Amino acid sequence: MKPEDFDSYWQRLEQELIRVEQAPECTEIPLRSTPEGKLFGLHLTSLGGYRIFVYYCVPHGKGPFPVIYRLPNYGSVVHIPPFEERCNHIAVALCHRGQRLSDQPFAASYPGLLTQGIESPHTYIYREIAADCLRVMDFLLTREEVDQGRISLVGGDLAIWTAAMRSQAFALYYAPSLFYKSLHKASSSSHYPLEEFNDFLRAFPESKGQVETTLKYFEPINFASSVAMSTMMVEESEGDGDDLAMAFGREIDRCTTYHSSFRDGVRQAQWLADKLETGEPLLPEHWS
Amino acid sequence: MIKPDDFDTFWGELLECAEKIPLNASLSLDTMRSTEQVEVFEVHYDSLNDVRVAGWYCLPRIRPRPLPGRVFYPGYISEPTLPKDYAEQGYACFGAAPRGKLRSNLQFNPGYPGLLTHNLVDRQSYAYQGFYVDAIRVIDFLTEQPEVDSERIGIQGSSQGGALTLVAAALRPQVKAASAGAPYLTGVVDAIDLTRTYPYEEINDYLRLHPQNREAMIKTWNYYDCINFADRIQCPIIVYIGLQDDVCPPETAYPLMDRIRSPEKKLYAYDGHGHDANHHVHDEVVDTFFDDHLKT
Numbered sequence: 001m002k003p004e005d006f007d008s009y010w011q012r013l014e015q016e017l018i019r020v021e022q023a024p025e026c027t028e029i030p031l032r033s034t035p036e037g038k039l040f041g042l043h044l045t046s047l048g049g050y051r052i053f054v055y056y057c058v059p060h061g062k063g064p065f066p067v068i069y070r071l072p073n074y075g076s077v078v079h080i081p082p083f084e085e086r087c088n089h090i091a092v093a094l095c096h097r098g099q100r101l102s103d104q105p106f107a108a109s110y111p112g113l114l115t116q117g118i119e120s121p122h123t124y125i126y127r128e129i130a131a132d133c134l135r136v137m138d139f140l141l142t143r144e145e146v147d148q149g150r151i152s153l154v155g156g157d158l159a160i161w162t163a164a165m166r167s168q169a170f171a172l173y174y175a176p177s178l179f180y181k182s183l184h185k186a187s188s189s190s191h192y193p194l195e196e197f198n199d200f201l202r203a204f205p206e207s208k209g210q211v212e213t214t215l216k217y218f219e220p221i222n223f224a225s226s227v228a229m230s231t232m233m234v235e236e237s238e239g240d241g242d243d244l245a246m247a248f249g250r251e252i253d254r255c256t257t258y259h260s261s262f263r264d265g266v267r268q269a270q271w272l273a274d275k276l277e278t279g280e281p282l283l284p285e286h287w288s
Numbered sequence: 289m290i291k292p293d294d295f296d297t298f299w300g301e302l303l304e305c306a307e308k309i310p311l312n313a314s315l316s317l318d319t320m321r322s323t324e325q326v327e328v329f330e331v332h333y334d335s336l337n338d339v340r341v342a343g344w345y346c347l348p349r350i351r352p353r354p355l356p357g358r359v360f361y362p363g364y365i366s367e368p369t370l371p372k373d374y375a376e377q378g379y380a381c382f383g384a385a386p387r388g389k390l391r392s393n394l395q396f397n398p399g400y401p402g403l404l405t406h407n408l409v410d411r412q413s414y415a416y417q418g419f420y421v422d423a424i425r426v427i428d429f430l431t432e433q434p435e436v437d438s439e440r441i442g443i444q445g446s447s448q449g450g451a452l453t454l455v456a457a458a459l460r461p462q463v464k465a466a467s468a469g470a471p472y473l474t475g476v477v478d479a480i481d482l483t484r485t486y487p488y489e490e491i492n493d494y495l496r497l498h499p500q501n502r503e504a505m506i507k508t509w510n511y512y513d514c515i516n517f518a519d520r521i522q523c524p525i526i527v528y529i530g531l532q533d534d535v536c537p538p539e540t541a542y543p544l545m546d547r548i549r550s551p552e553k554k555l556y557a558y559d560g561h562g563h564d565a566n567h568h569v570h571d572e573v574v575d576t577f578f579d580d581h582l583k584t
Contacts, residue, residue, distance in 0.1 A: 262562030
């Protein structure tokens with residue numbers, strides 16, 4: 001169920017974010033640059049004046065270039081974008097607040113981050129993390145080297161939030177993750193990170209209603225209808241995401257994970273290359 | 289990969305040095321992470337260079353007799369695990385967090401990327417020296433716990449966790465059984481030429497900027513490569529790889545298997561799989577392997 005004030009909740013975030021200057025600071029990291037392109041450490045200011053770090057990789061040659069913007073997974077470390085993507089795309093990887101390189105002054109706990117401030121949608125840490133994701137898109141939209149018509153988003157629920165709130169992106173490659181039917185999935189799991197929800201509810205059972213309310217603001221089903229771009233959704237098992245797919249209100253591409261980083265990786269690279277019209281994708285040697 | 293003549297002396301002296309450092313282990317019950325079935329403790333212990341190292345220790349609440357132990361080593365970028373589900377199955381479980389990982393990074397924090405090339409040209413201070421020692425001291429911790437049957441300790445991990453498994457199995461012969469997935473830090477000098485994927489790419493980045501240090505890097509790695517530890521592994525061991533692994537090239541697993549001396553060793557090579565090494569299916573093989581070796 002979508003909260004009645006869902007749209008105004010996120011509009012308020014947008015209003016707060018727009019008042020914060022991006023203050024971009026882009027510094028080449030020579031250690032990570034290659035003959036194929038430069039890698040920059042990009043710092044931006046996000047909600048609350050928080051300074052976030054982003055890997056920003058620009059290939060040599062004449063732009064503008066298509067973009068692959070990878071939204072982070074759950075964990076403290078974000079990898080530098082893959083070499084193969086960096087050769088012919090602007091490859092972007094955000095370290096949201098709390099993750100390493102964006103961990104001053106706030107270093108996230110793992111486990112812990114998933115329930116931080118979860119008692120209210122206004123204090124939940126993922127409200128600010130969502131702002132960090134949007135901030136990077138705002139930066140991309142100002143850049144001459146970016147092909148504004150060919151920005152793709154890749155990731156879990158942070159990617160669908162970003163896609164819903166930044167329609168300028170062209171394609172979304174999305175695998176539902178921690179916020180899709182969170183409590184339902186947590187109730188039948190003892191694995192982290194979902195177990196963090198169970199831990200929290202065991203410790204604070206009286207908060208269950210508040211937690212349910214908060215999570216509705218982050219439930220991907222409630223974002224799907226705002227995503228208009230080309231979309232591929234990767235499901236855990238066949239039919240697993242039926243209600244989410246329905247929520248898009250249109251046909252989207254769907255597939256089931258192979259549980260193989262090789263086969264899933266090849267499919268992702270091919271889908272992105274098709275949408276971004278970049279020809280045959282460059283793949284790691286072991287995938288060819 | 290050349291095994292230095294003084295490889296055993298190098299590690300012998302280090303272990304001797306480490307053994308002089310008492311663990312000074314502290315256990316703190318984490319009530320929020322504990323359940324009706326499992327107690328979760330945050331553990332800290334001392335290790336090389338006086339670095340205080342953390343870990344998660346999970347115990348079934350009902351434990352009528354000494355438990356088999358099971359150690360879970362983390363991947364390069366992954367967070368140390370809280371293996372509550374295995375504690376529910378009757379194991380004393382430890383999720384290791386060697387130095388630099390969250391909760392073990394107050395005194396040593398080269399970062400990610402960074403760990404792999406921290407003091408890369410000096411075997412005496414290379415990042416993985418303390419990291420390896422932290423990993424093997426988990427076995428020492430479990431051995432000290434009265435609720436653990438020290439003759440039934442199994443160790444496991446994938447990627448860097450696989451590498452730490454190999455090193456710990458080599459340096460702690462009391463380990464009863466080991467399972468290493470997609471082993472990292474194995475055949476490193478070859479691996480960096482076979483892949484452009486991180487974390488190995490960290491070394492390529494480093495050598496692009498410091499090509500003059502290639503020989504020094506190789507010299508260091510000869511003391512840390514898992515292939516050079518392999519001939520000391522005597523316990524039953526299974527290794528599993530994906531034949532399309534772009535992170536830890538599968539080619540490096542074969543010389544590793546050749547060098548392992550254990551009479552009970554098996555390699556599972558999965559075609560159609562990358563760095564996942566088919567763990568989605570293979571995890572069941574691992575669980576059965578440990579049940580067979582540790583619970584009977």
